[in-house]
Structures are given as structure tokens and as C-alpha cells.
Amino acid sequence: QVQLVQSGAEVKKPGASVKVSCKASGYTFSNHEINWVRQAPGQGLEWVGWMNPNTGNVAYAEKFQGRVTMTRQTSINTAYMELSRLQSDDTAVYFCAREDGSGWYYFHYWGQGTLVTVSS
């Protein structure tokens, strides 16, 4: 069965960077884009960006341009999202999600989420 398993919670100081991993299993990793979505406490879902595991191509939401980097290690079916210059409003649960569909797009499989807390 398809699974996305994320790394554990992180606590970072303002100005630091965090790297979250998302290990895929149960399907061919290179066949589906991995998206990252975050949710601040009490807030809605916010799309961060996507990465094509086959080509390494990425697209980031404008507000994260210059601060986010999405990469992958195909040998271990793992995607990564690194966010730099963290501020308190980056405190959120970060989810990875597998993109499906053609013509219409959806996220059927999600990771369990990784809580990133930014605090001095």
C-alpha cells in the first residue's frame, strides 16, 4: 500500500533552517510529483511547492521563493523540503502529499505531518 512517512518534529531558532524528509513506499517514486503543504496552528492549508522526483524539476509558491528548496534521493525513495531563514510564523505542520491525476489534480496520499516549531 502507498505510504508517505515523514521525519519527526523539529524545534528551531529564528534564522535557522529545517529539512524535512518524506519517504515513499508502495509505488514507483519517480512516477508522481511530491507536493508540500503546510498548516499553521489554527489556520488553513497552504501550498508550499512541488517537485518532480523523476526530473528534479520544482515549482514553489511565490511567498517561499528564495527560502525553500525541494530535493530528492531516488535511491531511497525520499523527498526533502528545506526551509531557510525561519521566523516564528513558519511554525506549522508540514505535510508531503503525492500528486495524482491528469486533467484534474488531487492528493490521495499524505504523510503524517511534521511539526516545525520556531522559537527563541
Place this chain on the structure above:
Amino acid sequence: SSELTQDPAVSVALGQTVRITCQGDSLRSYYPSWYQQKPGQAPVLVFYGKNFRPSGIPDRFSGSSSGNAAFLTITGAQAEDEADFYCHSRDSSGSHHVFGTGTKVTVL
């Protein structure tokens, strides 16, 4: 515009029908997908595309679209349907994604 707007909250009596609305320009080009999220959990896909419901999702969840609006209808709402619901689509450029602002559904 790359925004998807939803009503912040709706309530429905147990067993009755509720419709959740999502509005945005990108919906003229892309079918939405809909997600249910309960506290402390990852979102769950409940409807997508023109008319698709993932395996295991009750058939009381249905979707439709018209122009720049999309709708998720819960027919015969159950207590376990109480949750936050989000719509999603590609944005108008087609290269990014966007989520709706979210609707909190309360079952009375």
C-alpha cells in the same frame, strides 16, 4: 487570481443536507478536489475531478461545478462528518496549486 474562497463555517442538522461552496477563477479551467480534515489529522481526499469519490468515502459526499464555483454536498450529514473542509485546484497559470480558505462544518 490564484485564490479559492470558501465560507468560514456552516452548520447542518443531523441527517440533513449541506452544501459547501468554493469560488475562484481557476475553477473555470480545473476541476477541484475536496478534503476533509479532523483535528490533529492529515487531510483526507473525499471527492475529485468531474465526479469521482475515492474508495471508502461514503456516497453521501458528492461534488459539482458551475463557472467559477464548485460545490461539495453532504446528503444526510452524520456526526462523524463534523470537520474542516478544503477545496483545491491548480491555479490559473496551471503550474502551481492553491487551497481554499476552508469551511468548518458543524453537525447539530
